[in-house]
Amino acid sequence: MLALSKPGYSTICSEILTHYINQNIFFDEITMPSHGPHMKSERAMLESYKVVLGVIGSDCHVVGNRILDRFLSNAGIEVVNLGVMVSQEEFMLAAQAENADAILVSSIYGHGEIDCQGLRELCQENGIGDLLLYVGGNLVIGKKDWKDVESLFLEMGYDRVFAPNMDLANAVCVLKDDIDMQRISRLGHNSTRRHAPIAAVI
Amino acid sequence: MELNNKRLDDDVFDAERKEILTGWHTGKDAEFDAGVKQQSALPKSKQFSAVLAKAEVEGNTLLQPRAGVALLREHTALMLGLTPHCDVLPTTIDAYTRLNRYEDAQKGIDRSRAAGTSLLNGFPAVNHGVSSCAALVESVEKPIQVRHGTPDARLLGEITLCAGFSSYEGGGISYNIPYAKTVSLEKSIRDWQYCDRLIGRYEEQGVRINREPFGPLTGTLVPPFVSHVVAIIEGLLALEQGAKCLTLGYGQAGNLVQDVAAMRALRNLAHHYFHKAGFCDYALSTVFHQWMGGFPEDEAQATAVICLGALAARMAEVTKIIVKTPHEASGVPTLEANIAGLRATRQMVNMIADQTRPDGEDITQEAAIIEAEVHAVMANIYALGNGDIARGVVTAFGNGQFDIPFSPALANCGKLTPIRDNLGAVRVFDFGEIPMPTDIRAFHHDKIAERAKAENREASFDMVVDDVRAISASKLIGRPAAA
Numbered sequence: 053m054l055a056l057s058k059p060g061y062s063t064i065c066s067e068i069l070t071h072y073i074n075q076n077i078f079f080d081e082i083t084m085p086s087h088g089p090h091m092k093s094e095r096a097m098l099e100s101y102k103v104v105l106g107v108i109g110s111d112c113h114v115v116g117n118r119i120l121d122r123f124l125s126n127a128g129i130e131v132v133n134l135g136v137m138v139s140q141e142e143f144m145l146a147a148q149a150e151n152a153d154a155i156l157v158s159s160i161y162g163h164g165e166i167d168c169q170g171l172r173e174l175c176q177e178n179g180i181g182d183l184l185l186y187v188g189g190n191l192v193i194g195k196k197d198w199k200d201v202e203s204l205f206l207e208m209g210y211d212r213v214f215a216p217n218m219d220l221a222n223a224v225c226v227l228k229d230d231i232d233m234q235r236i237s238r239l240g241h242n243s244t245r246r247h248a249p250i251a252a253v254i
Numbered sequence: 255m256e257l258n259n260k261r262l263d264d265d266v267f268d269a270e271r272k273e274i275l276t277g278w279h280t281g282k283d284a285e286f287d288a289g290v291k292q293q294s295a296l297p298k299s300k301q302f303s304a305v306l307a308k309a310e311v312e313g314n315t316l317l318q319p320r321a322g323v324a325l326l327r328e329h330t331a332l333m334l335g336l337t338p339h340c341d342v343l344p345t346t347i348d349a350y351t352r353l354n355r356y357e358d359a360q361k362g363i364d365r366s367r368a369a370g371t372s373l374l375n376g377f378p379a380v381n382h383g384v385s386s387c388a389a390l391v392e393s394v395e396k397p398i399q400v401r402h403g404t405p406d407a408r409l410l411g412e413i414t415l416c417a418g419f420s421s422y423e424g425g426g427i428s429y430n431i432p433y434a435k436t437v438s439l440e441k442s443i444r445d446w447q448y449c450d451r452l453i454g455r456y457e458e459q460g461v462r463i464n465r466e467p468f469g470p471l472t473g474t475l476v477p478p479f480v481s482h483v484v485a486i487i488e489g490l491l492a493l494e495q496g497a498k499c500l501t502l503g504y505g506q507a508g509n510l511v512q513d514v515a516a517m518r519a520l521r522n523l524a525h526h527y528f529h530k531a532g533f534c535d536y537a538l539s540t541v542f543h544q545w546m547g548g549f550p551e552d553e554a555q556a557t558a559v560i561c562l563g564a565l566a567a568r569m570a571e572v573t574k575i576i577v578k579t580p581h582e583a584s585g586v587p588t589l590e591a592n593i594a595g596l597r598a599t600r601q602m603v604n605m606i607a608d609q610t611r612p613d614g615e616d617i618t619q620e621a622a623i624i625e626a627e628v629h630a631v632m633a634n635i636y637a638l639g640n641g642d643i644a645r646g647v648v649t650a651f652g653n654g655q656f657d658i659p660f661s662p663a664l665a666n667c668g669k670l671t672p673i674r675d676n677l678g679a680v681r682v683f684d685f686g687e688i689p690m691p692t693d694i695r696a697f698h699h700d701k702i703a704e705r706a707k708a709e710n711r712e713a714s715f716d717m718v719v720d721d722v723r724a725i726s727a728s729k730l731i732g733r734p735a736a737a
Contacts, residue, residue, distance in 0.1 A: 112432070112435065114472075115660050115722060119719055119722060119723070122715070122719055135662065160585070162586045163373070165373055190585030190586075193373060194581075194585070194586055194588055216583060217551045
């Protein structure tokens with residue numbers, strides 16, 4: 053995972069966030085923590101993070117969606133929340149219109165394997181092929197080995213795949229980290245449209 | 255079309271029926287007379303209404319899992335595997351069928367065949383059609399119910415009842431507000447009047463189909479009065495169309511006193527409103543859903559959640575328990591996980607069954623509060639509809655005077671905000687536009703203030719978020735971690 057190629061970053065970030073959560077200080081009261089000059093220089097380039105959030109397909113599980121919205125917003129990420137029952141087309145159009153940094157796809161009801169296939173291709177066909185794509189939830193029918201589930205969705209073109217009970221604070225760090233890295237990689241070669249799944253670059 | 259709570263005219267129903275049966279090619283096989291014949295031929299042991307009535311008389315608690323897969327052969331095997339461990343069978347319908355997307359369901363069937371495993375989260379009964387559904391009913395030895403989440407369940411009802419399914423879950427509110435985004439409440443209530451009328455027609459032919467409004471709604475911190483109001487209204491709507499065998503439900507909230515009180519209040523309230531509306535000739539039973547919110551991933555911890563539900567349900571003397579599985583956190587469970595949930599529940603129910611019925615002051619008080627809350631909301635709904643409950647409830651949802659927490663539906667206001675009190679009972683932090691007497695508001699306010707003081711923080715939406723995530727993180731109440 054990316055965390056391995058940049059040791060410590062996500063872990064440190066996660067620990068700090070967890071600390072704030074444990075102290076019951078919520079994110080809207082936090083100015084982004086600065087931890088070291090290296091971090092600061094990276095942060096300084098960034099103006100904002102914007103993501104498109106939604107539950108894909110015919111899935112109407114709204115509770116996790118509301119919590120993610122709240123959590124991401126509290127962490128200083130602008131959330132364009134499309135809610136439940138969102139089509140691939142709607143995700144793509146919203147990401148285009150909002151010039152988002154990432155699409156965060158949730159699927160809880162088990163049809164993830166059918167619903168999520170093809171979103172990467174749709175983005176590529178519409179000029180946003182290098183957009184970060186995350187997917188998370190109960191992605192397949194039945195309790196399957198997580199490694200298999202992860203590879204299935206990485207092969208579909210998702211950059212990161214999250215299990216239902218993942219640590220939200222950690223995920224926020226990974227997300228910001230990925231967006232930062234992508235911005236850095238675009239500097240100087242704007243026209244290049246990267247795409248290799250991040251999690252595959254282990 | 256003006257919606258009202260009146261029995262559908264025969265000619266209106268018949269004209270509508272013709273159109274409904276053309277919704278998918280399998281509809282043409284749903285012949286009413288054949289359905290009556292099929293239902294009448296079922297032995298008592300395979301009739302849902304008969305098994306429920308027997309459990310009511312004998313004071314037994316029936317166990318029912320949830321299960322459904324894409325293909326007939328696999329689904330039948332699943333049902334046969336579950337049969338020795340449960341009392342009544344389900345057939346959970348897939349999410350595409352629930353939205354009448356039969357072409358997508360067909361793709362799901364085809365892809366499941368190719369993959370050699372179910373890629374759908376349920377059994378697409380409409381696509382399989384009457385004869386395949388009938389073959390399923392023939393293959394099993396216990397009553398079998400359709401469990402779904404379909405705002406427009408008319409075609410599904412026609413096909414499954416014709417095939418011999420003897421119980422039908424759902425309702426115009428309970429299968430819209432938690433399950434859909436853009437369906438209007440007028441339409442879903444009207445479409446469910448059709449389903450209820452279909453069941454009324456079977457009743458008139460001597461076939462008693464069980465009707466079960468979906469109790470837990472969004473399954474997330476739903477205060478008992480909210481789900482009770484829906485259960486009672488859907489019960490009244492079904493009775494008006496001629497259904498006579500009703501099972502009203504409730505989803506476990508987690509606080510034992512509140513859960514036992516809620517089930518007792520539900521029975522009293524249902525009889526009160528049904529009698530008040532002039533209905534005497536009906537059979538009433540109850541169903542308790544084990545925790546419908548987020549589960550711990552660890553299977554041992556999940557089993558503890560399941561057992562707490564079994565305990566509450568048996569103490570509340572419910573007719574039926576809908577059983578969860580230790581795989582709940584991971585989504586659609588396997589047969590083995592389902593059996594594990596059933597066995598844990600059975601053990602708990604057996605151990606509680608012979609014990610004295612708990613009847614503390616706290617339960618009595620809690621039940622009285624729930625009853626007062628329901629009366630306040632029902633009085634307003636009757637007033638808004640000038641005595642017509644269908645019109646009243648549509649108006650109430652429209653202006654937020656009735657409201658369900660954590661709903662995806664645009665037809666729902668979404669201002670009502672629940673939160674746990676210091677003992678873990680679900681209270682209301684913000685009633686939104688719901689008219690509620692001052693003393694009840696004060697009661698909720700004080701209970702929440704007690705917790706806020708104990709946790710040394712203000713009650714806020716962050717506290718609600720903590721509560722939503724609490725059980726999957728091994729606690730009932732979302733307390734802040736110790737500093």
